[in-house]
Amino acid sequence: MVLDDLKKEHPDAISVIRLNGMLHSDDNCAMKEIARQLCLEHQLSFSKMASSDDNTEFMIDMLRECGLAHKTIIFVLEEFDLFAQGKQRLLYSLLDAMQSLTSQAIVIGVSCRLDADQLLEKRVRSRFSHRKLIFLPSSVDSLQRLMEHLLMLPEDSHLPTKYVMEYNARVTSIFSDKKFKGILNSLTDSDATTSHILRFLFRVVSYMDMDSGLLSMQSFMNALSSMRRQPKMDSLQGLFWSLSIIILCRVGLLSILIHILKEAYIGLCTKRSLHSLLHTINRTFSVFVLNWLSFFVFRSLHHNDALIQQHHISDNGILIADLSILELYILVCMHRLEDKEHSSYNFTTIMKEYKSVQDAYRTSDNYSHTVCFRAFEHLLDRELISFADKKGKALEYRPVKLLISSHELAQSLKLNTTCPAVLQKLLDRERYM
Amino acid sequence: MSQTVTPRRTTRSSASALSSVPAAPKYRPKPSPRRQLLVTAAAGPKDYDSVGELLDALPCRRAQAMDLIRLLVPAPALPLMLYGGAATGKTRTLLLALTNLRPSQRLVYASLRSLPSPRALFASLLSQLGATSSSTFSRQRLPEKPSDFISALRNALTGIVSQGEVVYLVFDNLDVVRSWDKGDQLLTLLFRLHDLLQLPQVVLVYVSSATPDAYYSMTGSVEPNYVYFSDYTVDEARDILIRGHPNPKLYSSFLSVALKPLFRVTRRVDELSAVLEPLFNRYSEPLGDLKAVSDEGIKRRLFEHVQPHLAVALSETFSVPMRASMHEIKDSGSAGKGSAKRQLGGREGLSTELEFHMSMSAKYLLLSAFLSSRNPATLDAALFDSTGGSDNRKRKRKSSQASLDMKDTMAEEMLMKGPGTFPLERLLAIFQCITSVSEDKHEVECADNKEPESGMTDLMSDVLLQLSTLCNSNFLSKSRSCPLESSARYRSNIDEDLALKVARSVSFPLSKYMYRR
Numbered sequence: 001m002v003l004d005d006l007k008k009e010h011p012d013a014i015s016v017i018r019l020n021g022m023l024h025s026d027d028n029c030a031m032k033e034i035a036r037q038l039c040l041e042h043q044l045s046f047s048k049m050a051s052s053d054d055n056t057e058f059m060i061d062m063l064r065e066c067g068l069a070h071k072t073i074i075f076v077l078e079e080f081d082l083f084a085q086g087k088q089r090l091l092y093s094l095l096d097a098m099q100s101l102t103s104q105a106i107v108i109g110v111s112c113r114l115d116a117d118q119l120l121e122k123r124v125r126s127r128f129s130h131r132k133l134i135f136l137p138s139s140v141d142s143l144q145r146l147m148e149h150l151l152m153l154p155e156d157s158h159l160p161t162k163y164v165m166e167y168n169a170r171v172t173s174i175f176s177d178k179k180f181k182g183i184l185n186s187l188t189d190s191d192a193t194t195s196h197i198l199r200f201l202f203r204v205v206s207y208m209d210m211d212s213g214l215l216s217m218q219s220f221m222n223a224l225s226s227m228r229r230q231p232k233m234d235s236l237q238g239l240f241w242s243l244s245i246i247i248l249c250r251v252g253l254l255s256i257l258i259h260i261l262k263e264a265y266i267g268l269c270t271k272r273s274l275h276s277l278l279h280t281i282n283r284t285f286s287v288f289v290l291n292w293l294s295f296f297v298f299r300s301l302h303h304n305d306a307l308i309q310q311h312h313i314s315d316n317g318i319l320i321a322d323l324s325i326l327e328l329y330i331l332v333c334m335h336r337l338e339d340k341e342h343s344s345y346n347f348t349t350i351m352k353e354y355k356s357v358q359d360a361y362r363t364s365d366n367y368s369h370t371v372c373f374r375a376f377e378h379l380l381d382r383e384l385i386s387f388a389d390k391k392g393k394a395l396e397y398r399p400v401k402l403l404i405s406s407h408e409l410a411q412s413l414k415l416n417t418t419c420p421a422v423l424q425k426l427l428d429r430e431r432y433m
Numbered sequence: 434m435s436q437t438v439t440p441r442r443t444t445r446s447s448a449s450a451l452s453s454v455p456a457a458p459k460y461r462p463k464p465s466p467r468r469q470l471l472v473t474a475a476a477g478p479k480d481y482d483s484v485g486e487l488l489d490a491l492p493c494r495r496a497q498a499m500d501l502i503r504l505l506v507p508a509p510a511l512p513l514m515l516y517g518g519a520a521t522g523k524t525r526t527l528l529l530a531l532t533n534l535r536p537s538q539r540l541v542y543a544s545l546r547s548l549p550s551p552r553a554l555f556a557s558l559l560s561q562l563g564a565t566s567s568s569t570f571s572r573q574r575l576p577e578k579p580s581d582f583i584s585a586l587r588n589a590l591t592g593i594v595s596q597g598e599v600v601y602l603v604f605d606n607l608d609v610v611r612s613w614d615k616g617d618q619l620l621t622l623l624f625r626l627h628d629l630l631q632l633p634q635v636v637l638v639y640v641s642s643a644t645p646d647a648y649y650s651m652t653g654s655v656e657p658n659y660v661y662f663s664d665y666t667v668d669e670a671r672d673i674l675i676r677g678h679p680n681p682k683l684y685s686s687f688l689s690v691a692l693k694p695l696f697r698v699t700r701r702v703d704e705l706s707a708v709l710e711p712l713f714n715r716y717s718e719p720l721g722d723l724k725a726v727s728d729e730g731i732k733r734r735l736f737e738h739v740q741p742h743l744a745v746a747l748s749e750t751f752s753v754p755m756r757a758s759m760h761e762i763k764d765s766g767s768a769g770k771g772s773a774k775r776q777l778g779g780r781e782g783l784s785t786e787l788e789f790h791m792s793m794s795a796k797y798l799l800l801s802a803f804l805s806s807r808n809p810a811t812l813d814a815a816l817f818d819s820t821g822g823s824d825n826r827k828r829k830r831k832s833s834q835a836s837l838d839m840k841d842t843m844a845e846e847m848l849m850k851g852p853g854t855f856p857l858e859r860l861l862a863i864f865q866c867i868t869s870v871s872e873d874k875h876e877v878e879c880a881d882n883k884e885p886e887s888g889m890t891d892l893m894s895d896v897l898l899q900l901s902t903l904c905n906s907n908f909l910s911k912s913r914s915c916p917l918e919s920s921a922r923y924r925s926n927i928d929e930d931l932a933l934k935v936a937r938s939v940s941f942p943l944s945k946y947m948y949r950r
Contacts, residue, residue: 022622023580033580199658202511206503322518322664325697348848368748371698382518383643394926397851
C-alpha cells in the first residue's frame with residue numbers, strides 16, 4: 001500500500017524488486033529473478049541463459065546506473081528467515097552492494113519470526129542497519145472496525161438503494177448486539193489474526209439467507225460453530241490468558257509473563273502447558289492465591305459458556321468416535337500397556353494383551369491375528385498411533401506409541417454409541433488401580 | 434434454497450470490480466477480493482434441479498455436500514480443505530459438485546498419489562492448464578524449481594482468468610507428500626499458492642486423509658476452510674450398499690443379519706463390500722429364484738445357511754477362493770448343518786494347505802531360515818548331530834521361581850525384538866542337515882520304487898539363486914551386516930503358521946526342532 005502511494009507520488013523514481021524466500025532461497029535462482037525483474041522494469045531483454053555471475057554483475061551495474069540517475073531500487077524480501085538459511089550469500093552480496101557510494105537502494109525484509117535478525121551471520125549483520133518495525137496483531141476494536149468496513153455495502157453501488165439501506169441497517173444492528181461481542185471475543189481469544197477473521201466472514205456470508213439476501217445473527221452463529229476446530233482451544237486459551245495475566249499482575253513475576261506471552265504469540269497453548277503452569281503455581285504459591293484464581297477461572301469459563309458448551313470435542317475425539325469396535329479395543333489395550341508402565345511395546349505385545357482381555361472377559365469380539373493387524377494399520381493411517389522408531393524391522397515388531405491422551409480416549413468412548421460396556425469398564429478400572 | 438434468481442443478484446456480481454479504495458484505516462489487507470466474495474456469494478446455485486440430482490447421487494453426504502456448495506460455488510473463494518478417513522467419499526463428492534454445478538469452469542485435478550515427484554506434479558498441472566495452446570511449451574524444459582513453476586503457472590492462469598473463467602485447482606491425497614523427499618517444502622509451497630499467485634479467480638481445494646493438524650505450519654499462510662467427512666454409520670453404510678443392487682429386498686434382509694457383526698471389525702465401505710459379495714452369493718444359494726419374495730421362514734433358513742461362513746469371514750481379511758475349498762464347502766453344505774459345522778472345524782485343516790507353489794529346495798531353505806531365526810545359535814549343536822538327525826534326549830531341569838521369571842522376561846523380549854538374524858553360513862549348514870535327513874527318509878520310502886530319485890544333492894547348485902528369490906519375495910530380508918565380520922546377515926519374515934504349513938507339505942517334523950521356552 002505504501003509502495004503504491006509512493007509510486008503515485010514519484011512515478012519514475014522507484015523500482016521495486018520482489019523476492020520470496022520460499023521460491024528464491026537458492027542464490028542462482030534469486031540472481032536470475034532479480035535480473036529478470038530489473039529487465040522487466042526497464043524494458044530490457046532478458047536472456048535465460050545468463051549465468052549467475054553475469055546476473056550479479058548486471059545487478060551491480062544496474063545499481064550504479066540507477067544511483068547515478070537518482071532512481072531508488074527497493075528490494076522486498078518476503079519470508080526473510082528463509083533467506084537466512086545456509087550461507088547467506090545473496091544477503092551478503094545485496095547488502096554489500098548497498099555499501100558503495102553510488103547506489104541508491106534499500107532492502108526491506110518481511111518475516112513472521114521475531115528473531116529473524118538474530119539469524120544473520122556476523123558479516124551480514126554488521127551491514128544491517130538494525131531498524132525493525134514490529135507489527136502487532138490488531139486489537140479487538142480495530143478488528144470490529146475492519147469487519148464493519150468489509151461487510152457494509154457502499155452507498156454508490158449498482159444495487160437498488162432500498163436493499164442497500166436495509167442490508168446496512170441489519171448489519172449495524174447485529175454489530176451492536178451483545179451476542180456479537182461474545183462471538184467476536186471467542187474468535188479473537190484463539191486467533192486474532194486478520195486471516196482468521198477473513199475466514200470467519202467468508203463463512204458468515206456463505207450462510208447468508210438466500211431468500212432475503214440479508215445477514216442475520218444466525219449466520220454468525222452458524223459460521224462460528226462451523227469453525228469449531230478452535231473451540232476447545234478457545235476455552236483453554238481464554239482460561240490461559242485470564243489466568244496468566246491475573247497471576248502475573250498480582251504476583252509480579254515478569255520473567256514468566258514474558259515466557260508465556262512468547263508462547264501464546266506463537267499460538268501453541270496446549271493442555272500440557274496449562275497443566276505444567278498449574279503445577280508450578282501449585283508448588284510456589286499459597287492456597288489463598290489458588291482459591292482466588294479458581295474463582296476467576298470459573299467466571300471466565302461461564303462468560304464463554306453459552307457459545308462453547310456444545311463444542312467441546314477435539315478433532316481427535318471425533319476421529320475416535322468414528323472407529324470400529326476392534327480398533328477401539330486395540331486403543332484400549334495400548335492404553336493399558338502404557339498404564340502398566342511398559343516403556344515400549346509393539347503389535348505382538350498388544351496382541352498378547354488383547355488375548356488376555358478376551359480370555360478374562362469372554363467377549364464376542366475375539367478376532368484373528370490378520371484382522372487385528374488390519375485394524376492396526378487403519379489406526380496408523382488415521383495417525384492416532386505411530387511408530388516410535390524411524391525405519392526398522394517388520395511392522396509387527398516396531399515399537400508404537402499412542403498419539404492421543406487418555407482424556408480424549410475416555411471422552412470419545414462415551415461418545416461412541418456402539419461401544420461395548422466392557423471397554424468402558426476396562427478403561428475405568430485401570431484408572432482406579 | 435431459493436429458486437428465483439432476482440435481477441439484483443446478477444448485477445451485484447458485476448459491481449464488485451469497481452469498488453474503490455477509500456481512505457484507509459491501518460489494517461485493510463485485501464479489500465477488493467473481499468467485496469467480490471461478498472457479492473458473488475449471493476449468486477447461489479443457478480440450477481435448482483442439478484442440486485437435487487447432486488444430493489441424490491451422493492447418499493448420506495448431504496451435510497458435506499451442502500457445505501461444499503456453500504463454500505465453493507461463489508467464484509472467488511478462499512482455499513478449502515476436505516479431510517476425513519479413507520473411503521468416505523471426499524473426492525467423489527468434490528468432483529461431482531464441481532462438474533455438475535459449475536460445468537463451464539476449468540477443473541485441474543492432480544492426484545498426488547499417482548505422481549511420483551514434485552516435477553511430475555508441475556508437469557501435470559501445466560499440461561492440464563492447456564499449455565498446448567502455446568506450441569513452444571513442449572520444447573521448453575519442464576520447470577523443476579519452484580520459482581520457475583510459479584511463474585509458469587501464473588502465466589498460464591492469467592491467460593485463462595483474463596477470459597473470465599474460474600479455475601479450480603484440486604490437490605488430492607495431500608498426505609502422501611509428507612513422505613516424499615522434499616515433501617515439506619512442497620507442502621508449504623502448495624499452501625502458499627493462494628498468496629503467491631494473487632489471483633482471486635483461482636480456487637484451491639485440498640483433499641487429504643490426514644487431519645489439518647498435520648499441515649499446521651508456523652508461517653502465516655492463508656489457512657483453508659475445513660470440511661470434515663466423517664465415517665458412515667451402520668444405517669448409512671446399509672443405504673450405500675443397497676443402492677443400485679439388482680435385488681434390494683433380498684439384499685436388505687441379508688444385510689440385516691450380516692452387516693452388524695462385520696461393522697464391528699471395520700467401518701470402511703470398500704472393505705465391507707469386498708467381504709459381503711461372496712457372502713451374499715452364499716446366502717442366496719438355496720433360493721432358486723432370486724426374485725422370490727422371502728417370508729420369515731425362508732429368511733431363517735437362509736440365515737442358518739450363511740452363518741458358518743459369516744463366522745469364517747470375520748476372521749479373514751480377504752478370501753482368495755480356491756477351487757478345492759469351494760468344492761469341500763459345497764459338498765458339506767448339502768449334507769446338512771451338523772456336518773457343515775464339522776467341516777468348519779475342519780476348514781482350519783483346509784487352510785493348512787499351502788496356497789501357493791514353491792520348489793522343494795525353496796521350501797527347505799525357508800524352513801532352515803525359520804529355524805535359524807527362531808533358535809539361538811548355541812542350540813544348533815544339540816539339535817543337529819553329525820549325521821544330521823535330531824538329538825532326542827530330553828533334559829529335565831528343576832524350574833525355580835527365578836528361572837521362571839527369567840523365562841517370562843525372555844519371552845517378553847522375544848515378542849518385542851522379533852525374529853533374530855543369522856549369517857549365511859549358519860543357514861546353509863542347517864539347510865544341509867535338514868536335506869540330508871529328509872533324503873534318508875525319501876530313500877527309505879522309495880525303496881520299492883524303481884524310479885531313480887533325482888538326488889537332493891543336486892539342489893545345492895542353485896541354493897543361492899533360491900535365496901535371492903526368497904529375499905525378493907520378502908520371505909527373508911537382509912539386515913545390516915556386522916561390521917567386524919562383514920558377512921551378510923539375514924532374517925526370516927514368516928510367522929509360525931506359514932512355517933508349519935510349509936513343513937507339513939514336505940512332511941518335515943518342524944515342531945521337534947523349534948525352540949520352546
